[in-house]
Amino acid sequence: MARSSAYQTKQKSQLLQFLEENADRHLTAAEVQIALAGQGTPIGSATVYRQLEKLEAQGIVRRYLLDDRGGSCWQYIGNAEQAAHCRTHFHLKCTVCGQLMHLDCDHLNEIADHVAAEHNFRIDVSRTIFYGVCGTCAEKEEPKS
Amino acid sequence: MARSSAYQTKQKSQLLQFLEENADRHLTAAEVQIALAGQGTPIGSATVYRQLEKLEAQGIVRRYLLDDRGGSCWQYIGNAEQAAHCRTHFHLKCTVCGQLMHLDCDHLNEIADHVAAEHNFRIDVSRTIFYGVCGTCAEKEEPKS
DNA sequence: TTGCGTGCAAAGGTTTTGCATGGCA
DNA sequence: TGCCATGCAAAACCTTTGCACGCAA
Numbered sequence: 135m136a137r138s139s140a141y142q143t144k145q146k147s148q149l150l151q152f153l154e155e156n157a158d159r160h161l162t163a164a165e166v167q168i169a170l171a172g173q174g175t176p177i178g179s180a181t182v183y184r185q186l187e188k189l190e191a192q193g194i195v196r197r198y199l200l201d202d203r204g205g206s207c208w209q210y211i212g213n214a215e216q217a218a219h220c221r222t223h224f225h226l227k228c229t230v231c232g233q234l235m236h237l238d239c240d241h242l243n244e245i246a247d248h249v250a251a252e253h254n255f256r257i258d259v260s261r262t263i264f265y266g267v268c269g270t271c272a273e274k275e276e277p278k279s
Numbered sequence: 280m281a282r283s284s285a286y287q288t289k290q291k292s293q294l295l296q297f298l299e300e301n302a303d304r305h306l307t308a309a310e311v312q313i314a315l316a317g318q319g320t321p322i323g324s325a326t327v328y329r330q331l332e333k334l335e336a337q338g339i340v341r342r343y344l345l346d347d348r349g350g351s352c353w354q355y356i357g358n359a360e361q362a363a364h365c366r367t368h369f370h371l372k373c374t375v376c377g378q379l380m381h382l383d384c385d386h387l388n389e390i391a392d393h394v395a396a397e398h399n400f401r402i403d404v405s406r407t408i409f410y411g412v413c414g415t416c417a418e419k420e421e422p423k424s
Numbered sequence: 425t426t427g428c429g430t431g432c433a434a435a436g437g438t439t440t441t442g443c444a445t446g447g448c449a
Numbered sequence: 450t451g452c453c454a455t456g457c458a459a460a461a462c463c464t465t466t467g468c469a470c471g472c473a474a
Contacts, residue, residue: 140448140449140452140453140454141447141448141449141452141453141454142448142449143447143448143453143454143455144447145454145455146454162438163438163439164438176456177455177456178455178456178457179438179439179456180439180440180441180455180456180457180458181454181455181456183438183439183440184440184454184455185454187440199344205437205438205439206438206439226394226398226400226402228400235400237394237398237400239397239398241393241397242390242393242394245387245390248386248387249371249382249387249409249411252384252386253371253382253384254413254414255371255373255380255382255409255411255412255413255414256411256412256413256417257371257409257410257411258374258410258411258412261374261410261411262408262409262410262411263407264394264400264402264407265402265403265406265407266394266400266401266402266403266406266407267400267401267403268399268400268401269399269400269401272401285427285428285429285473285474286427286428286429286472286473286474287473287474288428288429288430288472288473290429290430291429307463308463308464309463321431322430322431323430323431323432324431324463324464325430325431325432325433325464325465325466326429326430326431328463328464328465329429329430329465330429332465350462350463350464351463351464
């Protein structure tokens with residue numbers, strides 16, 4: 135494994151901790167920056183991006199693209215157990231509320247095998263996100279009928 | 280239907296024609312601009328974006344986000360038959376060569392039904408893309424073994 | 425003639441890079 | 450003390466917007 139971090143700094147540890155505590159959320163670089171500043175650790179945006187870049191290379195966080203503007207967001211996925219776990223299932227993202235959900239289902243896990251065998255395409259499960267509308271938002275959208 | 284186009288211009292028709300002729304590709308705004316310029320129709324980037332925006336609103340093209348940088352690309356999907364067709368199946372995108380493939384398969388089409396029934400999530404098939412590596416690129420990556 | 429569509433340039437937002445400084449080991 | 454990490458500012462990108470002009474109807 136690459137021991138890319140040689141020094142431990144306040145910014146680095148605070149950033150990682152914040153990501154870990156919000157592992158269920160998608161965080162933009164700006165959100166991370168503001169949050170750390172708010173808890174007493176001012177951090178430059180350049181540092182945020184540099185750290186996120188490193189963490190992504192190490193497999194500790196994952197980068198996603200927002201579907202509206204040309205921005206990105208990141209999510210903590212751990213580097214061992216959780217990463218391996220998330221590598222075995224798909225993710226659902228609600229285009230209304232933006233929530234990201236894990237989709238554990240054997241029935242769906244065989245999709246990758248099927249596509250590889252029948253369609254000659256090796257799906258990267260960890261990078262594939264199903265977009266749609268979650269049950270909660272669907273109810274709000276169509277209160278009647 | 281909104282009759283948003285009142286005038287017919289060279290740029291507009293050429294842009295649409297080019298998109299239609301490359302309906303199997305993902306095109307960036309820059310690619311469209313360069314291609315039209317190359318075939319004798321110089322067009323400003325602002326116009327490209329404005330036209331693509333209108334076409335997207337009309338459902339004639341679809342906008343995707345690139346997974347590397349923070350850029351976008353567009354694909355012609357027609358406004359009737361083809362749109363309906365692509366709405367019924369998933370797409371595969373090779374992260375190596377960037378090619379987009381249509382995935383016609385009854386086995387996969389039931390995925391949306393399954394997720395809706397079992398996981399209370401309404402997948403928007405037209406916005407969901409499977410990322411992975413196509414057979415051709417997989418061979419190139421691993422010539423041995 | 426009317427007013428939509430265009431082009432240029434400037435602005436906007438996000439992300440990256442250069443360079444000097446600061447802080448961990 | 451050595452060297453990585455940080456911060457600031459500038460640059461780089463993609464995209465949007467303002468404004469005047471051109472052209473289709």
